[in-house]
Amino acid sequence: IAGITQAPTSQILAAGRRMTLRCTQDMRHNAMYWYRQDLGLGLRLIHYSNTAGTTGKGEVPDGYSVSRANTDDFPLTLASAVPSQTSVYFCASSDREGANVLTFGAGSRLTVL
Amino acid sequence: GQNIDQPTEMTATEGAIVQINCTYQTSGFNGLFWYQQHAGEAPTFLSYNVLDGLEEKGRFSSFLSRSKGYSYLLLKELQMKDSASYLCAVKDSNYQLIWGAGTKLIIKP
Numbered sequence: 508i509a510g511i512t513q514a515p516t517s518q519i520l521a522a523g524r525r526m527t528l529r530c531t532q533d534m535r536h537n538a539m540y541w542y543r544q545d546l547g548l549g550l551r552l553i554h555y556s557n558t559a560g561t562t563g564k565g566e567v568p569d570g571y572s573v574s575r576a577n578t579d580d581f582p583l584t585l586a587s588a589v590p591s592q593t594s595v596y597f598c599a600s601s602d603r604e605g606a607n608v609l610t611f612g613a614g615s616r617l618t619v620l
Numbered sequence: 621g622q623n624i625d626q627p628t629e630m631t632a633t634e635g636a637i638v639q640i641n642c643t644y645q646t647s648g649f650n651g652l653f654w655y656q657q658h659a660g661e662a663p664t665f666l667s668y669n670v671l672d673g674l675e676e677k678g679r680f681s682s683f684l685s686r687s688k689g690y691s692y693l694l695l696k697e698l699q700m701k702d703s704a705s706y707l708c709a710v711k712d713s714n715y716q717l718i719w720g721a722g723t724k725l726i727i728k729p
Contacts, residue, residue, distance in 0.1 A: 549624060549719030550663075550707070565716075597662060606651060606670070607711075611662035 510534065511612035513598050519618045520588050528583045528615045530598035538601045539581040540565075540609065541573060543594040550597070556581055557603070588619045622646045624720035626708050631726045632698055640693045640706050640723045648713020654682050654693045655707040657722065663707055666693070695725075703727045 514529045532539065541553040552565030556575040570592060572584045581600075585592055598612040625643045632638040644652070651670040655663040669675055669684035669691060681694040693706055705722040712718055 547721055549709075549721045550717075551719075552716070606653075606668040607715075608653075608665045608668065609655075609663075609717075611664070613662050614660075 510610055511598055511600055513596075513612035513615050515615060516613070517616040517618075519620065520585075522589055522619055524588050526585045526588055526617070528585075528596055528598075528617070530581045530583070530612060531579050532581075532598075532600045532610075532612075533579065534600060534602070534610065535578060536600035536602050536610070537578070538603045538607075539575065540599045540601075541571070541581070541583045542597045542599065543567065544597060544614075545594050553583065553596075585617075588617075590619045593617060593619045622712060622718045624708055624710060624718055626706075626720040626723045628721070629724045629726065631728060632695075634698055634700060634727055634729050636698050637694065637696050638698060638725065640695070640708075640725065642691045642693070642708035642720060644689050644691075644708070644710045644718070644720075646689075646710050646712045646718055649686060650711040650713065650715055652682075652684055652691050653707075653709045653711070653717070654691075655709065656704050657707060658704045666706075698727050700727050700729070 511532045540555045542550040554573040556562045559578045596615045599609040623645045654666040657663040667682040674683045679696045707722045708720040709717045
């Protein structure tokens with residue numbers, strides 16, 4: 508592993524199903540983030556975690572939950588998927604030092620039918 | 621509300637120079653970032669400006685004017701691989717990142 512690994516790369520999901528997007532980083536970064544990216548819109552923050560054991564809500568948290576049991580893993584769960592959650596999801600991390608530059612995973616493309 | 625404005629799409633010629641503008645209205649300012657995102661890939665960090673002026677990094681330069689709420693990304697000696705979307709993001713007074721929708725840059729031979 509080098510950087511951030513996201514899984515799955517893509518998924519088609521029926522509405523109402525539960526789905527967990529996985530994110531793992533090997534850079535020992537304290538902070539981790541989940542964004543969604545939709546055409547014509549800027550990246551929108553769903554949830555974040557400044558350090559293991561803590562999480563916070565971003566701009567669009569409804570319908571999503573996260574956990575941060577350890578430094579490396581930050582899964583995002585959709586409890587009951589809806590079509591409006593069709594999007595590309597990016598996990599990111601940062602060391603929160605200096606400029607606090609984000610390193611992104613390759614993304615997970617989710618389609619909810 | 622908070623807002624980041626960038627042109628939706630720009631076209632330029634290989635070998636030329638292009639300037640991508642970004643204007644912002646945010647509650648406070650704690651830095652401005654430019655990221656590059658190739659189609660189907662993750663955004664990658666290009667530059668960071670927190671003080672007024674020009675930051676140069678190889679073929680890429682980024683300029684900031686805090687009084688005007690304005691930044692630009694300047695790409696010189698354009699190459700085909702520079703075809704990508706360029707994302708402008710501002711860190712507000714709460715240190716939250718506000719993202720623009722991105723500028724898709726098309727490079728023609």
